[in-house]
Amino acid sequence: MPRIWVFGTDVNTDQIVPGRYAPYMLSADDDVRRYAFVEARPEFAGAVQPGDILVAGPNFGCGSSREYAPLALKRSQVGAIIAPLFARIFFRNALNLGIPCFTADLREQLADGDEVSFDVASGTIGRADGQALHLPAPAAWMREVWNEGGIVPFYRRHGRFPSTGA
Amino acid sequence: MGQTFAEQILSRAAGRTVSAGEMVVVDVDLVMMHDSLSPSIIETLHTELGAERVWDRDRVAVVIDHVAPAATVRQAEQQQQVRRWVAAQNITHLFDVGRGISHPVLIEEGLVQPGMLVVGSDSHSTGYGAVTAFGSGMGTTDIALALATGQTWLRVPETVRVQAQGRFQPGVSSKDLGLWATRTLRADGATYASVEWHGVPFMHWTDRMTLATLSIEVGAKAGMVAPAGLTHSVPEWLRVEDEAVYSRSIECDLSTLEPQVSVPHTVDNVFDLGDIGRIAVDVVYLGTCTNGHHADMVAAANILRGRRLAKGMRMIVVPASSESLAQAAADGTLNILLQAGATIGTPGCGACIGRHMGVLAPDEVCLFTGNRNFRGRMGSPRANIYLASPEVAAATAVTGYITHPGELAASS
Ligand code: SF4
Numbered sequence: 001m002p003r004i005w006v007f008g009t010d011v012n013t014d015q016i017v018p019g020r021y022a023p024y025m026l027s028a029d030d031d032v033r034r035y036a037f038v039e040a041r042p043e044f045a046g047a048v049q050p051g052d053i054l055v056a057g058p059n060f061g062c063g064s065s066r067e068y069a070p071l072a073l074k075r076s077q078v079g080a081i082i083a084p085l086f087a088r089i090f091f092r093n094a095l096n097l098g099i100p101c102f103t104a105d106l107r108e109q110l111a112d113g114d115e116v117s118f119d120v121a122s123g124t125i126g127r128a129d130g131q132a133l134h135l136p137a138p139a140a141w142m143r144e145v146w147n148e149g150g151i152v153p154f155y156r157r158h159g160r161f162p163s164t165g166a
Numbered sequence: 167m168g169q170t171f172a173e174q175i176l177s178r179a180a181g182r183t184v185s186a187g188e189m190v191v192v193d194v195d196l197v198m199m200h201d202s203l204s205p206s207i208i209e210t211l212h213t214e215l216g217a218e219r220v221w222d223r224d225r226v227a228v229v230i231d232h233v234a235p236a237a238t239v240r241q242a243e244q245q246q247q248v249r250r251w252v253a254a255q256n257i258t259h260l261f262d263v264g265r266g267i268s269h270p271v272l273i274e275e276g277l278v279q280p281g282m283l284v285v286g287s288d289s290h291s292t293g294y295g296a297v298t299a300f301g302s303g304m305g306t307t308d309i310a311l312a313l314a315t316g317q318t319w320l321r322v323p324e325t326v327r328v329q330a331q332g333r334f335q336p337g338v339s340s341k342d343l344g345l346w347a348t349r350t351l352r353a354d355g356a357t358y359a360s361v362e363w364h365g366v367p368f369m370h371w372t373d374r375m376t377l378a379t380l381s382i383e384v385g386a387k388a389g390m391v392a393p394a395g396l397t398h399s400v401p402e403w404l405r406v407e408d409e410a411v412y413s414r415s416i417e418c419d420l421s422t423l424e425p426q427v428s429v430p431h432t433v434d435n436v437f438d439l440g441d442i443g444r445i446a447v448d449v450v451y452l453g454t455c456t457n458g459h460h461a462d463m464v465a466a467a468n469i470l471r472g473r474r475l476a477k478g479m480r481m482i483v484v485p486a487s488s489e490s491l492a493q494a495a496a497d498g499t500l501n502i503l504l505q506a507g508a509t510i511g512t513p514g515c516g517a518c519i520g521r522h523m524g525v526l527a528p529d530e531v532c533l534f535t536g537n538r539n540f541r542g543r544m545g546s547p548r549a550n551i552y553l554a555s556p557e558v559a560a561a562t563a564v565t566g567y568i569t570h571p572g573e574l575a576a577s578s
Contacts, residue, residue: 010353010432014540018547019519023206027240039547059354062385063540064519065289067206067305088358088387089289093305141189151307152214161191161311161319 002051002079005044006112009057013090015040016061016069023068032068033075050077053118053125055106058083061090070094079118082106082135095142098150102135109133120146168407170325171390172360175300178403179283186324186411196225196277197312198268198286201241202232202519203305204248207287210310217314220255226313227259227277228252229268234514236263237522266487266513269293269301269455270375274489280393281404285312290537293455295378295390296371297398300360302388323360323387324413326351328377330365332421337571339465340366340373341457341535341555343418344380345426349436350416357385359413364406367395372459372486379456379537383433425570428553431541439558439570448530450563451544452556453484453511454518457535460490460499462556467494467502469560469571475507476566482524483508484516506563520545533562 019025021035037044054060054073060083061069070093073081081094084105094101100120110116110127117126123135138146141162148154154162169177169185177183179192197220199207211217220226228248236242245263252260261271269290272278282299284291287309294301304318312318328347343366348355361381366374374391381389393400425439452458452466463483475481483503485491491513494500500510517524518536525545526532532544532551539551552568561569 012540014542018542019521020542022202025238025240025521039542059357059385062353063289063538065203065287065291065303065305067203067307070305085354085357087354087385089303089305092308096305096307151311152210155311156214156216161315161317 001115002053002118004110004114004116005052005054007054007056010059010062011056012063013061013066013069014063017072032072036072036076048076051079053079054081055110056083058085060086062087065089067093070097070099074099095145096151098146100146104135168409170410171362172300172323172325172388174404175281175283176322184322186322188322190322191317191319193317194285194312195282196284198227199309200232200268200288201230201245201248203287205244206306207310208251210306211313215310215314220313221316223256224258226257227272228257229261229271230263231267231514233521234263264488264512267455267515270487273297274487280398280400285318289382290379290455292381292386292389293375293379295388296375297396298390298393300388323358325360325362326356327362327412327415329417331419334420337557338423338425339555339557340369340376342423342426344377345428345436346418346423348383348434351384353432353434355384359386361386361389363391370461372461376456383537425558428539430539430550433538445568447533447562447567449480450533450559451482451524452535452559453516454536455486456537457556458484458486460493463494463499465556466560467499469574470506471502473506473564475563479563479566481508481563482511484511485513488513517544533559533568535559
């Protein structure tokens with residue numbers, strides 16, 4: 001069952017992966033995944049399981065353009081990130097990597113360590129007490145990118161950017 | 167209906183009239199990539215996207231600035247690979263070790279001009295707004311796609327307007343206006359938006375870069391200073407339109423603005439200098455794309471002239487570009503800084519991201535003229551970083567604690 005990891009407000013990219021652990025700084029056989037939240041939440045990298053969900057406060061991912069912050073989360077196979085507001089560059093990097101990001105504030109409804117069910121297609125989280133939480137639907141073109149596993153596979157397959165409705 | 171700068175520039179780039187909220191696929195004028203992300207961008211471009219060449223070798227700028235010169239063998243190897251790639255792709259614009267930080271360098275080189283759309287592998291690419299270009303920071307994948315196609319996707323942003331009135335008091339400068347705006351708007355106050363800065367026609371473009379680079383610290387996609395007073399040639403279509411719609415407007419009276427200090431560990435945690443108490447400082451660091459320009463070194467030198475660093479103080483000066491360094495050497499600024507006891511680093515990003523040239527030890531306190539004071543940004547996560555202007559930096563270097571520049575002028 002996916003586990004909920006709750007984070008605070010203004011979680012910045014230095015907290016997600018400090019610059020000192022940029023892939024650029026690591027030896028070739030090391031994986032940036034190991035440094036996800038290495039200082040902000042030292043137990044995270046060892047305990048996170050595929051499909052786990054991050055629930056955060058506003059402005060998640062603020063700070064630098066470093067894509068290895070969402071990359072560390074993708075390599076950890078995080079199932080979704082849910083926050084009332086995402087920092088812009090983080091949001092696009094996560095979308096490009098195919099990590100579903102939902103804009104919602106679930107910090108009152110979910111607690112750190114909760115075990116839930118999650119259906120990304122319908123955007124539904126099932127709590128242990130039976131209550132279902134419905135996430136706001138993303139734009140259709142974003143879902144297209146998630147379905148392809150990111151913008152690179154999307155581009156390779158379609159030879160174009162997603163159709164944004166223009 | 168009038169258009170904001172973002173709407174004007176993105177309309178031109180999209181080839182049709184667009185307004186805030188629309189998703190657009192646009193042609194970019196220039197792609198900037200630096201040493202820190204280039205290895206992964208190059209790999210994504212060739213291995214994942216399967217592209218053999220960049221779309222236009224004249225419209226790519228590669229800058230070795232983040233760890234320049236290299237501090238480890240691995241970095242040296244990666245920079246070597248980047249140089250080889252630049253040669254193999256026959257890319258026109260490579261700015262190697264020592265030329266300086268991408269944002270000022272591309273403006274000095276004339277590659278970024280008013281009205282352009284520039285994407286860069288660096289969040290402070292908003293800095294191109296110093297000359298009213300739409301500069302936006304993106305990650306590895308976006309930059310690789312832009313290299314392959316010459317295009318990117320964007321949501322046309324709403325615009326937050328910052329209007330300045332009046333002139334600064336002595337010892338107060340563009341950094342204080344920038345920090346005041348982060349204090350007023352907060353770290354997420356312009357997320358997904360563009361920031362327009364108005365009312366500063368007296369500023370040189372490097373002072374405008376202080377404002378433009380700080381725009382990302384309120385979450386902005388781009389931050390553009392109004393072109394009035396620029397010495398660059400501004401395209402006729404790029405102008406302030408009366409009917410433009412702003413999502414929010416704030417006003418700052420520069421004549422009453424006090425020196426601002428951003429206190430650890432978030433950029434928007436800003437106070438008037440007079441309200442933070444006596445903070446002892448171990449190291450003053452003057453540099454970065456925000457405040458490492460020639461004018462910033464001059465502002466510091468004006469305070470340091472004939473003075474010495476406080477006992478136990480280190481002062482590290484890392485010029486933003488070789489051009490700034492050369493100017494400081496030519497007009498005697500450098501000598502004043504050296505005589506005061508400062509040390510000078512290679513033009514580039516220096517310790518701004520904690521990789522070399524002055525990283526901080528646990529419990530050290532740094533007065534930094536840069537743009538981020540996040541925990542761990544400049545080295546140890548136990549260090550404390552305060553952000554302020556070059557004037558405050560110089561005054562602090564003399565007294566050993568965070569000091570209002572006026573305090574020194576009065577006593578000398
Ligand atoms: S000086 Fe600092 S903020 Fe500016 S580009 Fe370099 S690392 Fe980024």
